[in-house]
Amino acid sequence: MLDLINVSKSYGEIQALSNIQLSIKTGEIVGIVGKSGSGKTTLLRLLNLMEQPSDGKILIDGINLQTLPKKAVRQQQQKMGMVFQNYNLLENLNVQDNIALPLKLVKEKKPTKVRELLNFVGMSHKAEVYPAQLSGGEKQRVSIARALIRDPKWLLCDEATSSLDEENTESIVRLLYKIHQEFRPTIFFVSHELETVKSLCHRILVMENGQLVGEFPNNPNQFLDEKLSYLEKVKRSLQS
Numbered sequence: 001m002l003d004l005i006n007v008s009k010s011y012g013e014i015q016a017l018s019n020i021q022l023s024i025k026t027g028e029i030v031g032i033v034g035k036s037g038s039g040k041t042t043l044l045r046l047l048n049l050m051e052q053p054s055d056g057k058i059l060i061d062g063i064n065l066q067t068l069p070k071k072a073v074r075q076q077q078q079k080m081g082m083v084f085q086n087y088n089l090l091e092n093l094n095v096q097d098n099i100a101l102p103l104k105l106v107k108e109k110k111p112t113k114v115r116e117l118l119n120f121v122g123m124s125h126k127a128e129v130y131p132a133q134l135s136g137g138e139k140q141r142v143s144i145a146r147a148l149i150r151d152p153k154w155l156l157c158d159e160a161t162s163s164l165d166e167e168n169t170e171s172i173v174r175l176l177y178k179i180h181q182e183f184r185p186t187i188f189f190v191s192h193e194l195e196t197v198k199s200l201c202h203r204i205l206v207m208e209n210g211q212l213v214g215e216f217p218n219n220p221n222q223f224l225d226e227k228l229s230y231l232e233k234v235k236r237s238l239q240s
């Protein structure tokens, strides 16, 4: 359970977030939508503990994160996987070494786990290829595998499909759904693409000028059933 209680964040004169009140259940897939500059990324940066709120509290399972010692904050951060719009892969490392990088930073090696994840994201055949030789969709698969390497409880996706075409967007959404079914992380999916958010998330939060201005339940499963024909998907989408 994650609770934000009256959370605000300012940068000098700029009020990036104002009085955010939010409760997230463990295992939920939450979509965060809003125009550019509405505060979505700032919210993610608070959730992954890169930034501290200027005001208010963030509680995980009732524990106030601001009161934790640094070591405990790092332990919390290790439970978070990040996926970015621009993939953030290291160009001088091949696919399997990019995936293993978070382990290297804590002096661990788990070759079997790297192989399993390569397989899980469908990139086993490109284990030794460098990022420059990958398509956008493939790069995002690698970056998602890297985010999973330390078994995150939280997966924070910042515009993860926004650089991809329709087909790759759909396949990344399916992959995130498969991850959710298999590992049950809580997923935050920030995007300005409402249709994509609708296809994945259980709940959609709308941000405007640093405020949470709306919150809607959503039933994504109908879009994720691979057996549906395109026509069927359009029909169901128009009915909902």
Ligand code: ADP
Binding pocket: 011, 014, 015, 016, 034, 035, 036, 037, 038, 039, 040, 041, 042, 043
């Ligand atoms: P979004 O992700 O919805 O595009 P952001 O969270 O990036 O929005 O930004 C919200 C507001 O906070 C914007 O006005 C932005 O310019 C400002 N902002 C974000 N980060 C910083 C920062 N590090 N320093 C100053 N202003 C910032």
